[in-house]
Amino acid sequence: MDDERPIFLQIAESLEAQILDGSLAEEGQVPSINELAQFHRINPATALKGVNRLVEAGVLYKRRGIGMFVAEGARARLLSDRRAEFAELHVRPLAERARALELGSAEVHDMIDKEMNR
Numbered sequence: 001m002d003d004e005r006p007i008f009l010q011i012a013e014s015l016e017a018q019i020l021d022g023s024l025a026e027e028g029q030v031p032s033i034n035e036l037a038q039f040h041r042i043n044p045a046t047a048l049k050g051v052n053r054l055v056e057a058g059v060l061y062k063r064r065g066i067g068m069f070v071a072e073g074a075r076a077r078l079l080s081d082r083r084a085e086f087a088e089l090h091v092r093p094l095a096e097r098a099r100a101l102e103l104g105s106a107e108v109h110d111m112i113d114k115e116m117n118r
Helices: 007-020 033-040 044-056 074-100 105-116
Strands: 060-063 067-070
Touching (some): 074 105
Antiparallel strands (some): 060 067
């Protein structure tokens, strides 16, 4: 972990990325807090904080005495959240700039298609 963001957020985002790319399947078991702490060389309390963030979001759930698991529908929930964030951070400013330049949606769409097909 070498990011400026808090380590617990990096742990949560790393687990989210694994769910999104399919390396952690829905209903699959997540590494234990101690395994995460050991792998990332961090305090177990920090790893727990990151995992608990995902439990609170409904992405992970606990099976008492067994461990943490990826919740059913977690991938779809994460994709929905990421798409909403993308719209807020990128599409809204793009639309505002396009309006300022008097570009129509068809023109913007054509520009995006051109970029997507590079």
